[in-house]
Amino acid sequence: MPELILHHYGTSxxxxxxxxxxxxxxxxxHSVTIPVIMPKPDLMPLTGGYRKTPVLQIGADIYCDSQVILRELDRRYPTPPLGTGTLAEGFAFWADHPLFSAAVATAFGIMGEHLPDAFFADRATFSGRSLDRSKLKMQAAVMQGPLRAHLGWAEQSLRDGRAFLLGDAPGLADLxxxxxxxxxxxxxxxxALADLPLLNAWADRIAAIGHGTRHDMTGSAALAVALAAQPAADIRGVAPNALGLKPGQRVSVTPDDTGRDATIGELVALDQQSVTIRREAPECGLVHVHFPRAGFILMPAA
Ligand SMILES: N[C@@H](CCC(=O)N[C@@H](CS)C(=O)NCC(=O)O)C(=O)O
Structure with missing residues (x-):
C-alpha cells in the first residue's frame, strides 16, 4: 500500500x-506538522512555491489543495466513496469559499486578540490585503449573519432525519x-452556531468518525521518501486546451484566491479537473505536483 504523508498542522x-x-x-x-506561517523550508522543495495547507505526498507525487487530495483518495481507495467527481464537488466549492470566508471572520473575532503579530503579518501577505486587529470583532459581527444564513440551509435539510448531508453515509459534502x-x-x-441543534448533532457525528491511524513523521524524512521514489507512471496525457499547451511546456499554476504563489514546471498531464507539472529540487529529486483546475490559474511560463 502506498504511504500517505499529510503535510498539515492541527489548527488548519x-x-x-x-x-x-x-x-x-x-x-x-503519516503526519508531518508544518509551520503555521512562512517559511516552510521542508514543504517548499516539494511544492515548488505553493504554500497552503494541507498538502498530500505519496512518494514523489505531491497533491496541492484538498480538492485534488480527496479525488486522489477516492481514486486509490474507492471504498467507501467520498462522492468526488459528482455535483458534491460544487457543494464543496461553495463551502470552501464563501462559507469558509464567513467562518474565518467569525472565528477570528474570537481568536484574533490572542494571535501573535507575526501571524497577522503572514496572513496579510497570504490574503493580499491589510488586516486590522481592531476591526476583527466588528467584521465577525457583520459576517455572522451570512454564516448563519448559509448554515441555516443545512439545519433545514437535516430536519428530515437524514444522518448525513447527501445520503446515508458521510461524503464530500459533509467534509x-x-x-x-x-x-x-x-x-x-x-x-454563534449554538442554537442550530441539528447542525451540532451532525457535527458531533462527523467528529466521531475520527482521523484514521496517524503516525508522526519529520519533514526531512518526508523529503527522503520523495528522493527515494519516482512519480507514478500512470500519466493521463495533455488534453487539447484553449491555451494550446503541449506536454513538456513550461507552465505556471497559481491559486486564484489566497496564497497566490506560482509553482512553475513542465506540463505532464492536463484534463478537465486537474493539472500535473514536473519539477526537480535537490532536497526531493524529481516530483510530479498535482493541482485542481477549479480555483487555479494555469498559464504558459516564460
Ligand atoms: N483551497 C485550499 C485552501 C487551503 C487553505 O486556505 N488553507 C489555509 C489553512 S486551513 C492556509 O493555507 N493558510 C495559510 C498557511 O497555512 O500557510 C484547499 O482546499 O486545500
Missing part, C-alpha cells in the same frame, strides 16, 4: 477536512461543510 480547517476523510476510509497515514463549522465551533469555541 482544510486539514481537518482531509483528516476526517482518512477517518471515513479508515486509512493509516466540506464540517471544516468551517469545526473552525467556528470547536477551534474558536464560538457560540
Amino acid at each position: 480547517p482544510f486539514s481537518e477536512k482531509v483528516r476526517i476523510a482518512f477517518g471515513i476510509k479508515q486509512l493509516a497515514w 466540506a461543510l464540517y471544516h468551517p463549522v469545526w473552525f467556528v465551533r470547536d477551534r474558536a469555541k464560538s457560540d
